[in-house]
Amino acid sequence: MLMPLYVVKIGGNVIDNPEACSRFLNDFAKLPSPKILVHGGGKVATQMAAKLQIETVMVEGRRITDKAMLDVVTMVYGGLVNKNLVAQLQAVKCNAIGLTGADGGIIRSVKRPVKTIDYGFVGDIEEVNDIQIEALLKSSLTPVIAPLTYSDQGLLLNTNADTMASAVAVAMAKHYEVNLIYCFEKKGVLSDPDDDNAVINSLTPSTYSQYKNSGVINKGMIPKLDNAFVALDEGVFKVTICHADELQTAISGSAGTSLSLT
């Protein structure tokens, strides 16, 4: 019987809202340890780039990361956002430690090869160092992971936070019964995009296919759910998608969307 581990991903929209973020961090701090927080970037990187007169280019929702933009996301995700989350968690007695994939070599990636699009300094995950993460958890630390990884050559690489959360959850499934929870600004996966209360309580691969085919589940949600089902296939115990304000109730199964293989 493995011990439970919570891997919680918090999206940029929550980080952008100081009150919502603070409520979320209070709830997160109350979760039993061990636990891991993975955070997205939010609008701050785009705003900072604009102030520095660096143009933001997005292709299919992904940021094109040239060297100037890499420096911005390293500053904003690895510095400003990550360290403020850590300091706020420390203030509510959660012993957080802020990390990128480079720290402790926990998440190594390769620079995405150029096919039709050159994404620039973007990393595709190669390896999660579950032994090192396990050692941090065993010293009663709560890793707070920023969406950056590193390559063997010592490059920092911008990396999708959803993908990082699921890769970490899968790697830690060797050691724990992993609960992967995606928190964002909606109450779950919705069956009607115009009705915020139309939460689909549970999804399996077959019901997910039906919703996709009928167009109910939309573009932005598809990579998130694809990742989530892959994580389940690879040993994660449970995946939940919920509102950042409903972390506690979603964990008990009474809010959000639960994903399972059957």
Added chain:
Amino acid sequence: MLMPLYVVKIGGNVIDNPEACSRFLNDFAKLPSPKILVHGGGKVATQMAAKLQIETVMVEGRRITDKAMLDVVTMVYGGLVNKNLVAQLQAVKCNAIGLTGADGGIIRSVKRPVKTIDYGFVGDIEEVNDIQIEALLKSSLTPVIAPLTYSDQGLLLNTNADTMASAVAVAMAKHYEVNLIYCFEKKGVLSDPDDDNAVINSLTPSTYSQYKNSGVINKGMIPKLDNAFVALDEGVFKVTICHADELQTAISGSAGTSLSLT
């Protein structure tokens, strides 16, 4: 007999020079573990503040840190500088982990009280969590510490890197025979500021007083040396001040300035 621990502080002038920084990191990586790197900020914070039209105000060599400047130093020290050092160390097989004082709660401070000058978000160190740092060292990690601490209230606070290095060295002296090494752009403490080779090989409290009284040792060096002698008084085994290019030779005692109590 305690095991040796190297606590190395690298100044901003070295960080600002990519080639010098890379040479230094290669040498640092070759030092036997356990070891800790503490880094300063460099000019990047001032340059970034200028680009963001935030005015830099210095009083007696210390940065006045209002909220906007705190965000800049959090981004630059905690993000850009720290994470690039970590990624470069990983590339030369040193398992670095980038930390501010907030991470793992390793260095807690209080916001400096306003007397004649309001330094803003600047922290005076209250406590170094040697147990947590020891746990990281025991998991074969090399902490790379940025000059930021945190308060009980969850504030990040700008903190002098020299002071952080000596506070860490003192706290770890319970567990290790600590060698504290300040690396910068000069070959050591100079007896003639116009002759870069006029290195004072060793200093004791009494010879230090003589050099101070005669004006040979100048303003910028005084707080560094004061800190260093306090560290020796409080249990640090050895303090060395040397050029960043001479880390290896300085450790063997054949370069730089060595400080001792007698």
